[in-house]
């Protein structure tokens with residue numbers, strides 16, 4: 001049975017990331033195990049099924065619980081049945097040890113001996129690599145044309161939708177802005193608020209593109225089953241709760257459908273993001 005173990009690299013002090021209560025490790029039912037339990041438990045069939053389900057690919061993941069970039073890979077790892085060991089990198093991403101391995105100081109990051117530099121970051125690249133390596137076609141189709149649509153949706157998300165989401169939500173989340181942005185500067189708070197509102201207003205258009213173009217009447221971008229692009233999109237939309245963004249009806253139903261389809265594999269990492277959002281909102285409301 002696949003399992004996901006979380007260990008803390010460094011105690012996140014009083015930081016908010018510590019707040020979201022992480023439930024017990026999710027144990028997704030891997031295909032082989034699920035198949036096995038559906039079969040009558042005869043002496044003949046049981047050992048075979050056991051042998052099949054015993055070897056789940058191991059995964060070493062450095063992550064931050066409140067982040068949707070990290071939630072993406074955490075959901076994927078659970079849904080795909082990896083035996084994932086998660087290390088909480090809160091407060092540790094700029095340490096000399098971490099920077100020596102990952103000069104971009106980013107999470108999520110996986111470690112894998114097969115990689116030229118031993119590590120890999122960027123949520124979409126991690127999912128693509130793991131899906132390629134383990135032949136997870138259900139999440140990442142092999143046929144070039146179908147795969148291209150998943151890739152296009154992910155690049156469009158990272159390049160266009162996510163920057164709007166970040167500009168709109170990071171001030172409320174208490175996350176730092178990128179250098180050069182109004183939110184990062186010492187501009188008047190009115191100017192920062194204007195930029196935040198403009199970003200919020202800009203979200204609707206690319207969001208609709210995911211619906212009308214990429215889903216194109218299908219339940220998910222991946223068709224009947226959520227692909228890695230769907231996991232990436234659903235996780236991204238989670239951040240919008242912090243600014244009370246009104247999602248269109250289709251998007252609410254879409255996220256609910258992904259959560260229903262992936263079950264605990266989605267709900268547990270989403271719980272960490274939602275817990276963090278609930279925490280920052282409670283702090284914002286608290287009297288000074």
Ligand SMILES: N[C@@H](CCC(=O)N[C@@H](CS)C(=O)NCC(=O)O)C(=O)O
Nearest residue numbers: 067069093105106107108122123124
């Ligand atoms: N495009 C990247 C974004 C990764 C990212 O921004 N990670 C942030 C957390 S949301 C991080 O690890 N920041 C720590 C740091 O910069 O030190 C992805 O999708 O993985």
